[in-house]
Amino acid sequence: MSEHAPDITLREQMTPFESVNHYVERAAEHAGIHESVRQRIRMAASELRVEVPVRRDSGEVATYAGYRVQHNSARGPYKGGIRFHPEADIDEVRALASLMTWKTAVIEVPFGGAKGGVQVDASSLSDIEKERLTRAYTRAISSIIGDHRDIPAPDMNTDAQTMAWLADEYANLEGWTPGVVTGKPVPLGGSLGRESATGRGCVVVMEEAIRADEVEPHDVTIAIQGFGNVGSWAARLAHERGYRVTAVGDQHGTLWCEDGLDIDALVRHHGEHGSIDGFEEDADRVELRDAGFVLEAPVHVLVPAAIGGVVHADNVADVKCSLIVEGANHPVTPWADRQLAERDITVIPDILANAGGVLTSYFEWVQNLQQMHWHEGDVLDRLDRGMVAGYWRVRDVAEREGLTLREAAYLIAVGKVCEATSLRSVG
Numbered sequence: 001m002s003e004h005a006p007d008i009t010l011r012e013q014m015t016p017f018e019s020v021n022h023y024v025e026r027a028a029e030h031a032g033i034h035e036s037v038r039q040r041i042r043m044a045a046s047e048l049r050v051e052v053p054v055r056r057d058s059g060e061v062a063t064y065a066g067y068r069v070q071h072n073s074a075r076g077p078y079k080g081g082i083r084f085h086p087e088a089d090i091d092e093v094r095a096l097a098s099l100m101t102w103k104t105a106v107i108e109v110p111f112g113g114a115k116g117g118v119q120v121d122a123s124s125l126s127d128i129e130k131e132r133l134t135r136a137y138t139r140a141i142s143s144i145i146g147d148h149r150d151i152p153a154p155d156m157n158t159d160a161q162t163m164a165w166l167a168d169e170y171a172n173l174e175g176w177t178p179g180v181v182t183g184k185p186v187p188l189g190g191s192l193g194r195e196s197a198t199g200r201g202c203v204v205v206m207e208e209a210i211r212a213d214e215v216e217p218h219d220v221t222i223a224i225q226g227f228g229n230v231g232s233w234a235a236r237l238a239h240e241r242g243y244r245v246t247a248v249g250d251q252h253g254t255l256w257c258e259d260g261l262d263i264d265a266l267v268r269h270h271g272e273h274g275s276i277d278g279f280e281e282d283a284d285r286v287e288l289r290d291a292g293f294v295l296e297a298p299v300h301v302l303v304p305a306a307i308g309g310v311v312h313a314d315n316v317a318d319v320k321c322s323l324i325v326e327g328a329n330h331p332v333t334p335w336a337d338r339q340l341a342e343r344d345i346t347v348i349p350d351i352l353a354n355a356g357g358v359l360t361s362y363f364e365w366v367q368n369l370q371q372m373h374w375h376e377g378d379v380l381d382r383l384d385r386g387m388v389a390g391y392w393r394v395r396d397v398a399e400r401e402g403l404t405l406r407e408a409a410y411l412i413a414v415g416k417v418c419e420a421t422s423l424r425s426v427g
């Protein structure tokens with residue numbers, strides 16, 4: 001073990017990076033990967049910490065800690081989102097960068113893994129402050145990103161507008177380079193279908209997982225935690241396909257409706273109020289329960305699409321669904337994951353379930369390099385086919401090797417990254 005290797009034996013409490021490495025190590029063990037290669041995939045290749053000073057509207061300057069962690073580039077340029085979140089500390093960003101390495105490998109896009117974060121409460125910033133923050137952060141990391149080097153994208157509390165500011169700031173330094181960032185607005189070279197891609201991918205893999213049950217969509221109930229980009233699009237598309245979304249929760253509470261929530265109305269409410277809070281006041285038969293209820297709701301499918309570590313040792317026993325689709329990154333702790341497996345609750349892991357975002361980022365990047373615009377139908381077809389193929393790749397290995405879907409996904413991903421590492425004999 002290298003000197004800085006974290007303790008990755010299964011424990012009730014593990015940091016996000018320890019948790020990801022726990023799965024990586026088990027997969028490497030299973031695949032018989034040599035220790036010298038294992039060391040390379042455990043740690044990030046490079047970690048940049050930057051100070052991000054922002055002039056607040058009050059005139060004062062506030063400084064935030066920012067990171068860009070480049071985990072692995074054996075299979076292609078570094079790739080991964082940027083989040084603005086108070087909990088985006090170095091351990092969290094490392095974990096998310098590592099997850100990107102495995103995600104891009106599972107879904108077979110020619111990228112490595114990276115992640116960026118600024119430790120800031122985005123809700124405390126005005127739009128102009130957010131723009132200044134994005135531009136300052138972009139300048140600070142500009143020397144390590146590039147369209148064949150490291151390609152950022154949106155993540156929590158960042159969106160197409162944030163990526164437009166990033167692209168513009170980068171253009172000031174290097175000239176207009178659309179392929180340096182994905183998740184851009186469509187008029188700036190963004191891809192049709194990118195905004196909804198992660199949520200759509202979640203629904204596609206959920207449908208594959210329940211296909212054999214031959215149930216009518218209306219008889220399938222779904223609980224969704226989080227109503228940001230991933231949660232709201234998963235809710236919209238599931239609702240559109242006739243599934244019954246009976247619970248939607250965020251930090252304020254859980255909306256519960258046995259007949260299925262009117263998702264179109266909820267999307268409108270969220271658009272107007274910036275939150276799901278208060279929806280129950282004008283909606284028929286909708287009850288407001290506490291925030292934790294969404295994870296324990298009596299439903300078939302749970303889609304945690306908010307933050308990491310929400311299903312843990314203390315609440316896993318209360319989970320009642322039979323299928324979890326991880327829209328968020330690392331929403332289930334390894335300890336809870338073990339309990340779920342023992343109870344035969346299927347988990348479609350983050351590195352597969354939410355890979356629709358980076359898959360469509362890849363399509364955007366290809367379009368940028370070719371100076372082309374694909375039709376929306378072409379993008380969605382490729383996204384659906386990629387997710388279905390990814391699901392069955394993982395499912396087949398799981399069945400053949402007697403593994404959970406998460407173990408199988410890591411086995412595939414670790415195998416591909418180690419193979420590329422050995423072929424390049426990097427270093």
Ligand code: GLU
Binds near residue numbers: 155
């Ligand atoms: N932030 C998203 C993720 O966690 C998308 C990353 C990307 O498109 O590069 O997968």
